[in-house]
Amino acid sequence: MMRYSEISRDLSMDNLRYSEISRKPTGEYVGYGGQTFVTASPTQTRCQAKAASPQLLRQSKQRSSNGNAHTMACLRQDKGPKELQAEQTQAQQPASKTLNIKSTRRKNSIGCLTSFSSSPDSPGCYYSIATTAAPANKSQSLPAHGSIKQLDAVILSALRVPADVLANQITLLDFPVFALIQPDELSSCAWTKKDKHVVTPNIVAFTKRFNHTSFWTVQEILNAEQPKQRAEIMTHFIKVAKKLHELNNLHSLFAIISAMQSASIYRLKKTWACLSKKDRQSFERLSDIFSDQNNWANLRSYLESLRLPCIPYLGLFLTDLIYIDLAHPHKGGLEPEQRRNKMNNILRVISNYQQSNYQHIQPHESTQKYLTSIRYIEELQNIFEEDQYKRSLSLEPASPSGPSSSSCSSKESFNVESVTPALGCLNLSPAKTIGSMRMASGTKFVPGHRKCRSLGTKFRSSSLPRNFAQRCQCCIVMIAPGIGTISNKRCRCRRIFGKIAPNNYDGHPHHLHLEHDLIGNVLPRHHLLDDSVLEHSDALSNADLTSLESAEGILCDFTGSNCDLMSPEAAAAMQGCLRRKTVQKEGRKPAVASWQRYWVQMWANSLVYFPPKSFKGSERGDFKREPCKVCPLEGWNAHVIDNTKHKNSFELYHRTLGTVYKFRADSPQMTHLWTNAICKLATTRVPKPLPANLMSFE
């Protein structure tokens, strides 16, 4: 145990070592899933460009800490000195780039799930342009194992802590939360209602601990690459479970059992096969306790047989209470006797458990620190689960008739049509007219979307589905108030997509003249007919990845002269699917930073975010109608990240607040349009200090 805490002090040393590792050239990375463009070299180039060696060190430090961040919620607090943290925020960006290398690499091995990652999972991947280039989406928030593994060996692994110590410390953390639960909370039956955080805060906290433990277990198991390693971690957790069983901590015992039975773990046949028979049997014996057969008869009788101390699985009682409340409603006046008796029975039982005493267990600070440093955000549960499932699929791919296909296709079939009803309800939108447009394209989109997606990867060889450009246009939906601007924007879209699908635009001359420029490299081209300056469309006509990369490399700050390419009206009507990650908030690095998918819409001079309805999809219909955040753009600015790895990303930063978000669009075009639009809107207004940045999860 001493070792455990010592190790954290060695962190910086290890980072040094790690920086060495990650600087090893290309060869090490190539072939890891066959992705050649994902190599260490861009990082290296970048490092060299930055030249100074202290910076290099900084980057590497950052990289590792970012590696932490990418364990999704499993983020450990930085154990290094404060100053290190400050440096980290500075060097944030390059670090995430390097991370991306790893995640892209991993993604590739997942096959379709990942290579189309940006929007492709839904039929609505309108602008699936350059999806190949677009590395990725939120699944990035999964551990980028390359780096994680390095670190895991040092501080991050549950394997480093003996099973009984883990079980003891988990119990020590569980019990105070459980003991705080008040009888009033239980009898209110309000823990599933909207005001649960106010009325039943302790029940909510206790439930969260359950999900937290479960999440951590799944994450730890999935962190390992090989079935054998995973089996080893599972064995470790079975040991923890056994110990929890000895401690009568049924709460966390069930959490760990549930984790092993979750979709992500349960399906890992190879891993389960590596477990010893004895461990499998222990697991089955333990999971039998929590069988839902016969109204949880096993659990009920087991609970009765126990003596204190004990932390019960509260959920069982919660269901019972809900049913009692329903069967014997309290309609004002005197409480019905039956209700009171039955409720009191349960309350008594629970309060008896709350008398438990676990003081014989010695607290172990570093283990507790480790356990509490695993960040888990309940609101993101679904996203975490989806990420873990993807990770699970990538570790042990499903058979052709596997689960992914079934759930995928159902989702697709849903998305396709669900767009329709959801469309009319863009409440915040000044652009309701676009509904019909998108709807039309949505339906048109149906039959070929899968293929389109797969074609999308090859699209640089210009094999495109027929209605591709139309989709593109629809997705860039930029409807401005005036008719004039609409046509203006259409031109823009056509200019961008004209080249790839020239036959699609009937009656518009511009499509013939799309040009490919590298921004900042070549003088603006002029339209042959009206002599207007043509939009840059880097990368679009690039035939291969390498040239695309170089194009991306040259892309730089858009805040300058390029800004005026877009009219304010056009900018004010941008909307589309974006992924966002918090890089820094009010000068501080967030505890958890994962990519979040939003439908983002410019409205007046604000960015309006709509949260996703489901895991996938980049169509309007895949997002909720109600916005979850509104962020006024005053004081904000955006620039394209000149990042060779992390394509299509741009940064939104506040000039004074020290808040930085990173966004990813699905194509370089979208990135530029967004950056453009934001700059336009942000600069047309005088920045005021301290704008309200209303951030909240629903």
Place this chain on the structure above:
Amino acid sequence: MSKKPTAGPALHKVIMVGSGGVGKSALTLQFMYDEFVEDYEPTKADSYRKKVVLDGEEVQIDILDTAGQEDYAAIRDNYFRSGEGFLCVFSITDDESFQATQEFREQILRVKNDESIPFLLVGNKCDLNDKRKVPLNECQVRAQQWSVPYVETSAKTRENVDKVFFDLMREIRSRKTEDSKATSGRAKDRCKKRRLKCTLL
């Protein structure tokens, strides 16, 4: 995996899913106890099991409803796995609960790995039609997309309560007979590969 009863009437295991407060438990209680709610005892082993006559045949229904445990997200996968049929309930007065059905559906399909698992989309609280937030056609469209029936119920007025449970049991039953035909009587767990099996045979 759920166990096939060895003796006695066939047992159909139904799982109630849906957000908190949509009336899952009210539907269950209505179906199980009707007006005899006084007999209800939450902790009894057979509290959620009932013998019913389904098209002249006696069967047992076992309802698993984890009302109150909705926030224990981690346990869902496992109890979904044991289900043979699902009633996916939302409240027509709460759009959020309707949106949540999408996630439940996905999760169930992922766990069951079976697109045609017996499944009903149930819009509860149809007695509160004046407070309706989810348009009827939106519900129907969604059910259509999933190729599942859509039924509106009211646990309060008992409208369609029996119907949803019986409809679901019929689906489960026909599914089971199909399966046993396809796999020559046993191998219950092969239901996933049913179609594949057929072509092989």
